[in-house]
Amino acid sequence: MDTLSKKQQLTRERRKNLELGGGTNEVEKQHRQKKLTARERLAILFDEGTFQEIDLWIRPIQTGFDIDKKDLPGDAVITGFGKINGRIVYAYSHDFTVVGGTMSSGQDHKVTRLMEMAMQASAPYVGLIDSGGVRIHDLFGRSAFRPIQAGRISVGGTTGIFAAPSLASGMIPQISVMLGPCYAGSAYSPTLADFLIMRKNTSFMSVASPELLKTVTFEDVTREAIGGAELHATTTGTADYLAETDADAIQYCRKLLTYLPQNYKETTPLSECTDDSPASREELNRIAGDVSTGSYDMHNVIEQLADNRQFLEVQELFAPGLIIGFIRINGQSIGIVANNPAKNGGLLNINTCDKAARFIRFCDCFNLPIVFLVDTPGFDANSEEERSKDGLIRTAARPIFAVCEATVPMIVIYIGKCYGPARLVMGTPRMGIDMVYSWPTAQVARMDPTEVTNIIYKREIDSSEEPGKVRDEKLGELLQRYIVFPFHGAEQLMVNEIIEPSDTRPIIVNTLKAMINKAPLSSNWKKHSLIPK
Structure with a gap:
């Protein structure tokens, strides 16, 4: 065998060993927990045969501790790029079979470089998270065995796993898929992404681990109680989707990417509209009949508007009084912000406002038109x-x-009610909304008619022996003479046109076509805006 052949053979053998990760025993342990390995996850994420790995051969920084004697393939992370649904995407995947996927200086460099490459290529990146946190040996090893980590530039000349996502924000889509644990500092980077997908029962994320909390506060808590996936999906709002399995989480990620552009300079590619149903949706007329009683599900309205009735919801379990997510109409990707009367009457509160604000800003960053479907009596003020x-x-x-x-x-x-300050949260023409339509079932006014009645007719109501009866009479008079729905909103120029529910979909299509060349009004240059506290 000649020298070249020997080197090729040696390279193949070493590559095969590195691709085994932590070895057969660790892989079996991962499978016993019903978790996939880092490479198995990447195989599901990317189109078959398209993933190209980079930096497989990295060797960890020497620390002076006994861990230096271990082989740590890839420094516990796999990085590379490939195609998802035919488009280039970058990805990193923690390898929990190698010292628990712990984060080191070398791993920091690989992941950060991956993020920087994604920015340079103007392509999204995905992080598959499964890490025990920071590798302590790497932080406290003898300085003679590791480079000085102080200053702004880390090993390899990269920016760092905290700076890179901030630089990429608004430039390229960033998605974190959390399939295992992630604590303390290493948990910050995944949450800097645009979307966070978490798997039930196996993924945990918190600033402090249960062990640390017990040491500091003497409090016994479980991982689930302080950082479980269900907590973050329902209470903190950190998780955008709660997955049942690794495959479920990754498939949701693949589907999410189909609605997004590659970067802020592009739009999402048009999909072929295979929806052969009539452009008008008669089912919307039937739903409209239930609006006055609130006995309808806004999800049904959204699905009737969508191509093939497909809706990808985001943050479904958090603040369910407001619905956000993506649909396609005539092949075009669109963001949806909708009140949900089936949950708490569609009332607005702290969580629904927080949920809406971030989603609106995301859609604006990546050139996704937004359709607001409105039916809310106002704020849950208490x-x-x-x-x-x-x-x-x-x-x-x-x-x-x-x-x-x-x-x-x-x-x-x-679609239904919208009074007072709720109009501002859901958008008005004076705020930059391009077109406002209403169904015949809509009740749009600058104040709730009941509140108007209480103010204008206060004297008559208070002086009456039957205030309830007088209030009802005056309210009826107000609604017959001064605030006649659905015409009041259009008369006051709060609505541009009253439309048939069944015509909603084609009207949205035509309106978006008319705004295809919409350009922002000129404004003075500034560094950036300052979102309210």
Whole structure:
């Protein structure tokens, strides 16, 4: 065998050993926990045969501790690029079979370089998270065995796993898929992404581990209680999707990417519209009949508007009084922001406002038109919300700010009620909404008619022996003479046109076509805006 052949053979053998990760025993342990390995996950994420690995051959920094004697293939992370649904995407995948996927200086470099390559290529990146956190040996090893880590530039000349996502924000889509644990500092980077997908029962994320909390506070807590996937999907709002399995989480990620462009300079490619049903949807007329009683599900409205009735919901379990997600209409990817009367009457609160604001800003970053479907009586105003540490008034300002700042095409469809400040959260023409339509079932007014009645007719109501009866009579008079729905909104120029429910889909299509060349109004240059507190 000649020298070249020997080297090729040696390279193949070493590559095969490195690709085994932590070895057969560790792989079996991963499978016993019903978790896939890093490479198995990447095989599901990418189109078959397209993934190209980079930096497989890295060797960890020497620390002076006994861990230096171990082989750590890939420094516990796999990085590379390939195609997802035919488009280039970059990805990194923690290898839990190698010292628990722990983060080291070398791993930091590989992941950061991957993020930087994605930015340079103007392509999205995905992180498959399964890490025990920072590798302590790497932090406290003798300085003679490792480079000085102080300063702004880390090993290899990269920016770092915290700076890179911030630089990429608004430039390229970033998705984190959390399939295992992630604690303390290593948990910050995944949460800097645009979307976070978490798997039930196996993924955990918190600033402090249960062991650390017990040491510091003497409190016994479980991983699930302080950082479980269900907690983050339902209570903190950190998780955008709660997956049942590794495959479920990764398939959701693949589907999500189909609705997104490659970067902020592009739009999402048009998909062929294979929906052969009539352009008008008669089912919407039937749904409209249930609007007055609130006995309908806004999800049904969304699905009727969507191509092939397909809707990809985001943050489904958090603040369910508001629905956000993506659909396609005539092949075009669109963001949906909709009240959900089936949950708490569709009332707005701190969580719904927070949920709406971030999603609106994401859509605006990546050139996705937004359709608002509105049916809310207003805010769930109570002393608990008003006095909350999150602050109702300052949180309510966020979606208002986001709408005013957005430059993408925006359409409002009034379906049911919308009074007072709720109009501002869901968008008005004076705030930059391009077109406002209403169904005949809509009730749009600058104030709730009941509140108007109580103010205008206060004297008559208070002086009556039957105040309830007088209030009802005056309210009926007000609604017959001065605030006649659905015409009041159009008469006051809060609505551009009243439409038949069944015509909603074709009207959205035509309106978006008319706004295809929409350009933002000129404004003075500034470094960036400052979102409300």
